[in-house]
Amino acid sequence: MNQTQTLILGAPQILPVIPRDTILRDHALIIRDGVIQAIEPTETARARYPDAEYRDHPGHALIPGLVNAHTHSGMSLLRGIGSDHTLMDWLKRYIWPAEGKLLSPEFVRAGTRLSVAEMLRGGTTCFSDMYLFVEDAARVVDETGIRASLGLTVFDFPTPWASTADEYFQRGADVVTAWGRHERIAFNVAPHAPYTVGDASLERVADRARELDAPIHMHVHETASEVADAVRDHGERPLARLARLGMLDQPFIAVHMTQVDESDLDQLRDRPVSVAHCPESNLKLASGFCPVARLQEAGITVGLGTDGTASNNDLDMIGEMRTAALLAKAVSGDAAALPAASALEMATLGSARALGLADRIGSLEPGKQADVVAVDLQALELQPAHDPNAQIVYAATRDAVRDVYVAGRPLLRDRELLTLNVQDLRAEADDWRIRVLETQQPTA
Numbered sequence: 001m002n003q004t005q006t007l008i009l010g011a012p013q014i015l016p017v018i019p020r021d022t023i024l025r026d027h028a029l030i031i032r033d034g035v036i037q038a039i040e041p042t043e044t045a046r047a048r049y050p051d052a053e054y055r056d057h058p059g060h061a062l063i064p065g066l067v068n069a070h071t072h073s074g075m076s077l078l079r080g081i082g083s084d085h086t087l088m089d090w091l092k093r094y095i096w097p098a099e100g101k102l103l104s105p106e107f108v109r110a111g112t113r114l115s116v117a118e119m120l121r122g123g124t125t126c127f128s129d130m131y132l133f134v135e136d137a138a139r140v141v142d143e144t145g146i147r148a149s150l151g152l153t154v155f156d157f158p159t160p161w162a163s164t165a166d167e168y169f170q171r172g173a174d175v176v177t178a179w180g181r182h183e184r185i186a187f188n189v190a191p192h193a194p195y196t197v198g199d200a201s202l203e204r205v206a207d208r209a210r211e212l213d214a215p216i217h218m219h220v221h222e223t224a225s226e227v228a229d230a231v232r233d234h235g236e237r238p239l240a241r242l243a244r245l246g247m248l249d250q251p252f253i254a255v256h257m258t259q260v261d262e263s264d265l266d267q268l269r270d271r272p273v274s275v276a277h278c279p280e281s282n283l284k285l286a287s288g289f290c291p292v293a294r295l296q297e298a299g300i301t302v303g304l305g306t307d308g309t310a311s312n313n314d315l316d317m318i319g320e321m322r323t324a325a326l327l328a329k330a331v332s333g334d335a336a337a338l339p340a341a342s343a344l345e346m347a348t349l350g351s352a353r354a355l356g357l358a359d360r361i362g363s364l365e366p367g368k369q370a371d372v373v374a375v376d377l378q379a380l381e382l383q384p385a386h387d388p389n390a391q392i393v394y395a396a397t398r399d400a401v402r403d404v405y406v407a408g409r410p411l412l413r414d415r416e417l418l419t420l421n422v423q424d425l426r427a428e429a430d431d432w433r434i435r436v437l438e439t440q441q442p443t444a
Helices: 042-048 073-078 087-102 105-121 134-144 165-179 199-212 224-234 238-244 262-268 279-284 292-297 317-332 340-354 388-395 422-437
Strands: 007-014 024-032 035-041 053-056 060-064 066-071 124-129 147-154 185-191 216-220 252-256 273-277 301-304 372-376 401-406 409-413
Touching (some): 007 042, 024 042, 060 388, 066 340, 073 422, 087 422, 105 124, 105 409, 105 422, 134 147, 165 199, 199 216, 238 262, 262 273, 273 340, 279 317, 292 301, 292 317, 301 340, 317 340
Parallel strands (some): 007 053, 007 060, 066 124, 124 147, 252 273
Antiparallel strands (some): 007 024, 372 401, 401 409
């Protein structure tokens, strides 16, 4: 499609997310220059724009592109490594040793390509990343057409990307200089976790985030042991420490938050803090349960993420919606908690709000980017399709995603990737499988 040409996407049902729980029947999106211009009945749209390119999606629902609020895209090459271990055991004995031997620009490019392919085939059009060699992830985002908020990662110990705190901040600044004007790349400042980043670096993180007008993105209260260790060693919970350092007075994405008490809710209320909920990773690592219903009742924005494939082990946001909705009901003891339409909103607009991108993506509205996913509801397993929200969240799988558009550009058509070669990806993944396997002699 010529970028200045008008494109019309029609479908029997459109779920725009805004207004909440709205279902538009036999409507179409009118798109120009990658932006939604209007949403009108299909017949009206076709009559008004007779020369426009028209793409029909019979039997489908059009939804906003899913927004993965937290992942580690380069880690897809470590999928399945060290499974069935607790978080710190998994990190110290399996993940960090493998990364120490293999982490490189080549590793990150290959892993991010594989992740982008998986995300596009599952309807994800934007992801928030936290990893290293960020410049190489940016190259993949540029090449593949997806959208991303890339984390400028900070540790207080050496990695193959940087050796000192100063170097982490300089590497991040270099990435922003190189990619800061890219139309599909935003940034967040990503200190890894309270137990890997000290106060001095966290204060620098807060300053850098203000300079960039970007959110802070950090693992927080992921496990009970993290919180207990902080109280034992420092006399305060990690969230209280972050509040004391002033980090919660600016846009902040708290990832996981499985350990939440009333004092934590008090720290979160009336502050620009969002939570990135990663239910399947939390379940697999036995990290705990994020109290989504309590957070939402307190007025806190909750987005949805998959975490990385090394701990999930997939990037399936449709599956994540189902798990999140079911888990919210079980944790709260309320079957009405996180209904299907709200789960879809969490995976789209909720995540976009957390990333500071809700003015551009997250819902199908005039003036927003045309990040659109066509979900096929014709499968026998989805019949009868009374409620498209319920079918997508509770019954569909990611295989129902047929077409994906980012800024009006098709990146997946009838489940075929248009900017990535599947055979090349398989060959590349197999090469890395052998190389990763050679690192897997777990440390004691």
